[in-house]
Amino acid sequence: MLDVTLIVLCAGNSSRFEHKTKKQWIRIGNEPLWLHVTKRLASFSQFNKIIIASHETELDYMKNFTDEFTFVKGGTTRQQSILNCLKFVTTKYVMISDVARACIPKYVIETLLIEKENANCIVPILNVTDTVIYENDTINRDNVKLIQTPQLSNTQILKSALNTKIEFTDESSAIKNINGTIKYVQGSIDSKKLTLGDELDDLPCLKEPSNNFFTGTGFDIHAFEENKDMYLGGIKLPYDYGFKAHSDGDVLIHSVIDALLGACGAGDIGEFFPDTDEKYKGIDSKILLDEIVTFVNNVGYEIVNIDLTIIAQKPKINPFKNDIKNSMVKLLGLEKQFINIKATTAEKLGFIGRAEGVAVQSIATLKYYNWKQK
Numbered sequence: 001m002l003d004v005t006l007i008v009l010c011a012g013n014s015s016r017f018e019h020k021t022k023k024q025w026i027r028i029g030n031e032p033l034w035l036h037v038t039k040r041l042a043s044f045s046q047f048n049k050i051i052i053a054s055h056e057t058e059l060d061y062m063k064n065f066t067d068e069f070t071f072v073k074g075g076t077t078r079q080q081s082i083l084n085c086l087k088f089v090t091t092k093y094v095m096i097s098d099v100a101r102a103c104i105p106k107y108v109i110e111t112l113l114i115e116k117e118n119a120n121c122i123v124p125i126l127n128v129t130d131t132v133i134y135e136n137d138t139i140n141r142d143n144v145k146l147i148q149t150p151q152l153s154n155t156q157i158l159k160s161a162l163n164t165k166i167e168f169t170d171e172s173s174a175i176k177n178i179n180g181t182i183k184y185v186q187g188s189i190d191s192k193k194l195t196l197g198d199e200l201d202d203l204p205c206l207k208e209p210s211n212n213f214f215t216g217t218g219f220d221i222h223a224f225e226e227n228k229d230m231y232l233g234g235i236k237l238p239y240d241y242g243f244k245a246h247s248d249g250d251v252l253i254h255s256v257i258d259a260l261l262g263a264c265g266a267g268d269i270g271e272f273f274p275d276t277d278e279k280y281k282g283i284d285s286k287i288l289l290d291e292i293v294t295f296v297n298n299v300g301y302e303i304v305n306i307d308l309t310i311i312a313q314k315p316k317i318n319p320f321k322n323d324i325k326n327s328m329v330k331l332l333g334l335e336k337q338f339i340n341i342k343a344t345t346a347e348k349l350g351f352i353g354r355a356e357g358v359a360v361q362s363i364a365t366l367k368y369y370n371w372k373q374k
């Protein structure tokens, strides 16, 4: 086993990526990019430990994919994510890579490892073959190098180097700042960083997502409460009774949220919005659904369709079905034909039949966002 920990930085916002899905979550076959990249790097050597920096909203979800790695909450900057991960590093050396560099060849990793004792930070670089202009003047391009990742650093020296308020864009700049030693080694054009959406075509090692479909079911039930506004599917119905709940009680939206979370394997509504949290007291469920739709898209999925059944002895649903559908069209960003709403009574049986409350059952279908076709 090597005295080296591998950190893969996957906690970014992908704000320059401009796709519906964050870059760390695009699917390669059935694997999210972060898992694909990490497994690929892991296969090149026997790292002592592998740490993944995850975005705080995705950390729990990432843990559903594997128990093999240590997941650490990232920070607001790349450097802060590194600092968070370094707390869990016990080895003498640490190799830090960006999920954004998806196709790093094995020889780069091997070279870094061979060189690990020869400087405080080993850095892959590329020479520049184009003419370079700096502030209108052509400069000697032999003096210009492109810095890549992964970089392999002495852990203690890196910790000292990052113990500063200065924000560095890579580890070698931080180590250089404290007069540490740097060794440059040959990088690779295949280690290109994925920053903008149209750069996906420059990464031929990535195959397109699978065509699989994913289904999830949702079920929610709420009792009636007198003198409360009634919300169903994001619209206010004209009754003087509503639903008893910590939130606004929109039983339909809650059911759809669970179906969406079910389809992408992300647990249930309570894990995202605990009913013990005062923040969600009386909250408009449209806000919760919006957050979940963003999450579903961020982590690699598109919604295909939703089908739901409202089980209610009262109120009458049919007069409002079209309004509810139009509201869900807006909230889900789906065409109307892909949302179906059914309503049924409980034939006066049980608590719903006694008109004590309403239940909604739903099913959602998702597919992977196909980044190859956009």
Ligand SMILES: Nc1ccn([C@@H]2O[C@H](COP(=O)(O)OP(=O)(O)OP(=O)(O)O)[C@@H](O)[C@H]2O)c(=O)n1
Pocket (backbone or CB within 6 Å): 009, 010, 011, 012, 013, 014, 015, 016, 017, 024, 053, 074, 075, 076, 077, 078, 079, 081, 097, 098, 099, 100, 101, 193, 194, 195
């Ligand atoms: N707070 C942050 C910011 C970035 N990163 C990671 O650092 C690497 C380099 O960042 P970049 O390519 O810029 O990714 P993003 O920050 O996600 O992109 P953008 O700047 O466009 O939002 C990526 O692997 C990214 O996931 C991170 O772990 N934590």
Ligand SMILES: C[C@](O)(CO)[C@H](O)COP(=O)(O)O
Pocket (backbone or CB within 6 Å): 078, 098, 147, 148, 149, 169, 170, 171, 193, 195
């Ligand atoms: C670390 C890096 O990949 C080295 O080239 C680069 O500095 C990251 O920059 P970004 O703006 O965080 O993508």
